[in-house]
Amino acid sequence: MRAARLRHFGGPEVLRVEEVPWPAPGGDEVLVRVAASSVNATDLALRAGGLGPLAARQLPLTVGFDVCGEVVACGPRVTAFRPGERVYALLGLRAGGSAEYVTVRQGRAALAPRMVPAVQAAAVPLAALTALQALRAQGGLQPRRTGQRPRVLVYGAAGGIGSFAVGLARVLGALVTGVARPEKHAFVQAMGADEVLAPADLDWAQTGPWDVVLDTPPALSFAAVRPALGERGVLVSTRPLPTRLGDAAAMLPRPGPHPRLATMHTAERGLDLAFLARLIEGGELRVPVDRVFALDDIAAAHRYAEGDEVRGKVVVAVAEG
Template structure:
């Protein structure tokens, strides 16, 4: 195998201590509430997989969860281990799991129905529906950065917007983690892409196949200069003024999808909250291996520095994904 070793056991190794190191928080708050903990090994249900983590991506939702921003939607059981992205090696599988065995390299978008057992940990228990084979062409850090960003872009473009070859898609915040995935996936689908971003990110967007435009005042005029009849679809990853301008540049308001502002529904568009999907994640990994998708990692930090990693991600101090190595 590319990165590691293959084992065949379905139970824990001899001498294994039922515990793990993790980063967790006991209450909502700022980065200071994150602390290293020794926690019990998470339980593995009949159709679950236990993953020995190698890398976990840091996403904006992680610090929003830490601050209590999802408390009205998802119940929390403290202490909470944050994180929804992970790449690693299957440690063992539940008795009902088929198609995966210990030793295989996998990625997962491990969003569950409650907050407790996340991915900032040595061991991650994930439902089989969230797990897919890892791309063999990616490093652990790149693989760990794929699930949430890739699935968000894929589901928005394929399921919500139904982008087709020959169309033009406007992606707001195209230089972010989801945005870069969206640019590339839209290109795989055969679409042309206009991406909003600050000037320092324009060259990277060109490399990925998009036509960059600067966001802010005058955006409508800049987009209309490129597509006088309007674009076919808009993927909003920014909200605010960018979303407000979107109806003026798209032909059909229903083909505006936002992943940050449910207010898009009031203007006739669609809202997306990404969901785990094993088939979609498998397809994304295949596109990485086929050379269609590049995963930009901007910074890597050890698990013990998770608080700093979240701070860096929130501040937007790096270009590309922030990843924890475990």
Template structure:
């Protein structure tokens, strides 16, 4: 991918499509508004929303927004501060889950101060960069939307994935009884994260093992979601990152949450960072890719079903 002359590089799309539309482009170094900072990015995450956005399947980023930079979360150090940036200073180690109006997969990214979370001492910057979107999806799904409490029973689908492996740990930390589905190779990993019962989704019927549940956390949809309804007690809740089948839920007396997307929340993100600093939660890094290998990074994350998170390395 050829690079034009410029000051900073970023993952760029000018039209919707497959991996071929994703390029690395040189752009002017951004300047922060008064309540913003510019972060020199060390690492950014590769998330499913990236290729969905590139394909034109993420409604907030329609054709009227093209062209734009991809990516929603990052970690690095503050390089420039706005005039009203408050407590934030050049050199601070930070991470952020940013709004869809800006892209995180660039060497320098504008971040609103309201989105910033300080990376505690002892937390690696790559861990912080892998965390924001996946952590907020898991945290908000389990607690804000699902209301998970200690002593409840929860089934987490995809327990070894980027979102799932965090959801397993958050549910364990809360004091829930945790069931999690995973591939055979990941069963021990999911147990080590805190799952009370790890279920091989290829060889076992999860609905025969996880029963009388208070919650199902679903990132799979389709047949997996349909088979999940009978596992819930009457009045239980299915929280899905995909559109829930309201008719089927009603048949089983199950509550659902309308389709939702995780929102940036610096306070919640800092709480998760605190759990990592205390050793109560860990982030699994599957693989890191250099910026110029963005297409291969997306392919790997999409097709290889990696354990944990995939990162894009933007450090100079």
């Protein structure tokens, strides 16, 4: 089968489409004929060597953490899916989505949203799961029908995670402010933001109080954001671990209500993907696809995804046509 491979770290030019053996499903895995994958910031970091020594020990590897395609075979312990069903999934650290076939553990997959093209469904898993888990698990947002609406600020609202976060925060009943470059304000408003600010116009001492600030690049420090957080407000960073001493201190337990920092490790959770599929099918959540590239153009897809013009997600169509 054909797969986009990485043999050493570097710029987009290090990616090559090669012939590799088919994978075989075992245990609770399904074998998926891939229709599309997508490019996330994690893919860019992996290719550039930014995911640490563990990734280096796995070289050569196939890139792509998101996948959408058709189940063609099942391992002996699979109970959730059968051949012919279309699924989407977030793969584990070994990636592998930018290939014609990939194996996925059934707990990491869900039925893909109906009546949505594969190139759209493939844009969902990593970015939307990160946004959903950041807002619900770390930010404490839950759907509410009455009462005061929580205030949420999404920093980096035109990116993959940020654009999904805008839509999901609105679904969860929040008043949403997006922060993005001025030329992307119309896009962020279309994703559901109640207001949009430019980064240069954001004054933490004068804005807020925010119940949740979601930092998607991630680029913010807790010390800078703290004056704008409410009494129980939280800055949620998509960085798995704090890199500043002050940020680490902000995560230590303290008595009573106080602003806090939370960090993210996205879980490959099929139940969350099923929830997202229902929102997409019901028209409550938009899937923001910017551009679609062919598998042979994987280097160009990475190069475009690293640029400043992206609005939403960059997708790689694996199946021809």
